Amino acid sequence: MNENPEKTTHFGYKTVAETEKASMVADVFHSVATKYDVMNDLMSFGIHRLWKRQTIASSGVRKGHHVLDLAGGTGDLTAKFSQLVGDTGQVVLGDINSSMLKVGREKLHNLGLVGNIDYVQMNAEALPFPDNSFDLITIAFGLRNVTDQNKALRSMYRILKPGGRLLVLEFSKPEHEVLSKAYDFYSFNLLPKMGELVANDGESYKYLAESIRMHPDQETLKAMMNDAGFEQTTYQNLTGGIVALHRGFKY
Amino acid sequence: MLNNFIVALVERILNTALKLDPTLSDRLAPIAQQRLLIDIRDWQQQFLVVFTGQQLHLYNTTEQQFDCMISADIQTLMALKNPAMLTQLIRQDKLDLQGDLHIAQGFSNAFAALDIDWPEHLSTYLGDAPAQQLWQLLKQAKQQGKKTNKQLATTLTTLCQDELKVTIHPLELEQFKQHTRQLKSHTAQLELRINQLLQAK
Numbered sequence: 274m275n276e277n278p279e280k281t282t283h284f285g286y287k288t289v290a291e292t293e294k295a296s297m298v299a300d301v302f303h304s305v306a307t308k309y310d311v312m313n314d315l316m317s318f319g320i321h322r323l324w325k326r327q328t329i330a331s332s333g334v335r336k337g338h339h340v341l342d343l344a345g346g347t348g349d350l351t352a353k354f355s356q357l358v359g360d361t362g363q364v365v366l367g368d369i370n371s372s373m374l375k376v377g378r379e380k381l382h383n384l385g386l387v388g389n390i391d392y393v394q395m396n397a398e399a400l401p402f403p404d405n406s407f408d409l410i411t412i413a414f415g416l417r418n419v420t421d422q423n424k425a426l427r428s429m430y431r432i433l434k435p436g437g438r439l440l441v442l443e444f445s446k447p448e449h450e451v452l453s454k455a456y457d458f459y460s461f462n463l464l465p466k467m468g469e470l471v472a473n474d475g476e477s478y479k480y481l482a483e484s485i486r487m488h489p490d491q492e493t494l495k496a497m498m499n500d501a502g503f504e505q506t507t508y509q510n511l512t513g514g515i516v517a518l519h520r521g522f523k524y
Numbered sequence: 525m526l527n528n529f530i531v532a533l534v535e536r537i538l539n540t541a542l543k544l545d546p547t548l549s550d551r552l553a554p555i556a557q558q559r560l561l562i563d564i565r566d567w568q569q570q571f572l573v574v575f576t577g578q579q580l581h582l583y584n585t586t587e588q589q590f591d592c593m594i595s596a597d598i599q600t601l602m603a604l605k606n607p608a609m610l611t612q613l614i615r616q617d618k619l620d621l622q623g624d625l626h627i628a629q630g631f632s633n634a635f636a637a638l639d640i641d642w643p644e645h646l647s648t649y650l651g652d653a654p655a656q657q658l659w660q661l662l663k664q665a666k667q668q669g670k671k672t673n674k675q676l677a678t679t680l681t682t683l684c685q686d687e688l689k690v691t692i693h694p695l696e697l698e699q700f701k702q703h704t705r706q707l708k709s710h711t712a713q714l715e716l717r718i719n720q721l722l723q724a725k
Contacts, residue, residue, distance in 0.1 A: 323528045330528075330572070330583035336557040356576035359557045385578075512525055 282420055291420055310347050310380075312471060312478075316464060321414075322349075324516050327509070328411060328442045329353050331520055337361040338408040343397055343429070344368055344415020348377035354409075355386045365407075367395045368415075397425040402432045413442040417488035426501035433523040439503060445510070445517035446490040452513045460485065491517045527584050531571065535582040542580060544640045551637060553577070555630035561590035563620075566597040573631065592627035595620040604632060 280291045313321050328350065334340060336359040342351045345366040354364045366381075368374045371394055378392050395401055397412070397419050410429050419425045429439050447453040460482035468478025489497060491508050494517070498506045503521025510517050542548050552575040560573045572590070574581045594601070596619040603609050604619075613619040621628065646655035684691040692700075 320525070323525055323532065326528050326532060326583065329581075330585040331587070333587045333589050335559060335589065353581070356578055357557075357574060357581065359576065 310349075312468065315467060315471060316478075320512060324442060324511050324518070325349050325353075325413060327511060328413060328440055328518055329357075331509070331518060332409055332411065332440060333438065334358060334409055339406060339434075340364045341400075341402075341407045341410045341432070342366050343395075343400075343410055343412040344418070345411075345413075346370075346373045346377060346415070348381045350411055350413055351377070351390060352381055352384060352386055354411075355381070355390050358389060360389060363389050363391065365391045365393055365402075367393045367397075367400075369394065369396050398428055399424075400428045400432050404431050405434045406432045408434055408437045409440070410437070411440045411442070413440075414444065416441055416443050416494075417484050422489075423497055423501065426498055426503075430502045430523055435524055436522070438520060438522050439498070441494065441498070441519040443494070443517065443519070444485040444488060445494070445514055448510060448514040452515070456515060491519075494519055527569070531582055531584045535580065538580045538582060541638060541640065544645055545638055548634055548638060549577075551634035552580075552630065555627050555634075558591045558624070558627045558630075559589065560627050560631055561585075561588075561593040562601070563593060563595035564598055564601065565595060575631075590623060592623035592625065593621070594628055595622075 281288050282291045317324075332340075332354075334354055334357050336357075338358045339362060340354045340358060342348070342354060342364060345351050345368055348366055351364050351366045358364060366374070366377055368377070374392050374394055381387075381390060393401070397415070398421050410433060412429070416422055416425065426439075433439060447456050461479075464482050465475040465479045468481075469475035488494075491510065491514070495506050495508055498519060498521040502523065504524055506519065506521040508517045508519040556575050556577045558574070562571045562573065563569075564571070570585055570587075572581075572583045572585045572587065594604075596604075596613070600613055600618045603613065610619070610621075614621060643652075643655045643659040646658060649655075650658065685693050
């Protein structure tokens with residue numbers, strides 16, 4: 274009898290060993306990195322830009338702030354934050370995946386955004402920063418890919434400055450049944466086909482749809498943030514709850 | 525989300541203006557990174573404007589962190605094109621201003637002085653002479669449009685007042701108002717008198 278059974282977690286609808294999830298997620302993002310932006314626009318009909326705008330509008334970011342854009346991927350949020358914090362501020366674009374970081378760095382360099390951006394490959398569960406380092410942490414469409422989400426939230430809480438805030442932009446549970454059914458049809462039937470056609474990778478987009486369904490709903494994530502120590506935790510449903518923006522403060 | 529979409533469109537238009545008038549950046553430079561919050565009371569919406577040196581950022585927000593905040597209804601904000609109105613509007617409680625006034629003035633002055641050299645920009649696509657001709661043509665069309673509008677308004681007023689008799693002349697309206705006021709005053713006097721008579725009994 275095995276006295277120390279291996280802990281498991283979910284990878285989409287599959288159950289896998291916790292130790293394997295990070296590398297499996299990494300494979301997905303290595304595979305889609307170059308087509309990531311095109312696919313985001315295509316899959317969301319460009320609405321992901323509005324979700325990200327809402328995140329920036331809720332960030333309270335200003336000149337001189339230190340910002341961590343976690344799971345920042347191709348740097349959509351970093352591009353805006355970099356301008357808003359100015360020369361005296363700093364933005365760290367963090368991602369566990371080197372391919373995504375590479376694409377992000379190239380894109381931001383091409384936009385002429387240099388000087389106040391650092392690129393760091395990191396695991397959200399063990400953030401390599403001292404306590405109380407950042408005024409703002411954002412994680413957009415990244416938390417559901419993290420193996421131990423509670424540990425990641427605690428790690429984010431640790432490195433936030435008192436008065437700082439965490440914004441989690443993530444797929445969530447649609448508020449209405451009809452929308453939910455239409456959304457299910459779209460994500461399980463059309464999405465993988467679009468992935469197959471454009472990125473030549475239907476499996477990765479099947480994982481995307483499955484991982485969204487396995488992600489905690491609005492209230493569960495709010496409770497998880499509270500458990501991690503965040504205060505005044507609230508969330509805002511966007512596009513009928515397909516996406517939710519959670520906000521929590523550290524005092 | 526619709527709000528967000530419209531705000532994104534307006535932001536794009538502002539940034540296009542920034543590209544088309546290179547002097548706009550220079551005028552906005554002194555207030556770079558300063559956060560102007562515009563609270564439009566009748567819309568119950570707040571908008572944050574920041575110029576970062578490269579771009580103008582405009583967000584629909586509920587955040588209360590700003591360097592300058594203007595709160596007024598939309599009509600009052602439109603009247604702010606004339607900076608001389610500022611003190612008067614504050615005194616009339618139509619406008620609330622918090623923080624550094626120079627930031628609001630900076631944005632207002634920068635956009636008031638917006639001067640886009642359209643023939644120059646059009647010449648990139650059409651060539652110098654056609655661009656100039658097209659611009660002249662558009663200017664003439666605009667003037668002609670204004671003139672036609674004015675004529676149409678006059679004709680329509682005459683038609684409604686004199687021919688169709690569906691509306692009255694402003695002087696007639698004024699006379700009617702005077703009569704109504706007189707009638708109101710007489711009625712009040714009569715009411716007073718009746719009350720006095722009733723009390724005398």
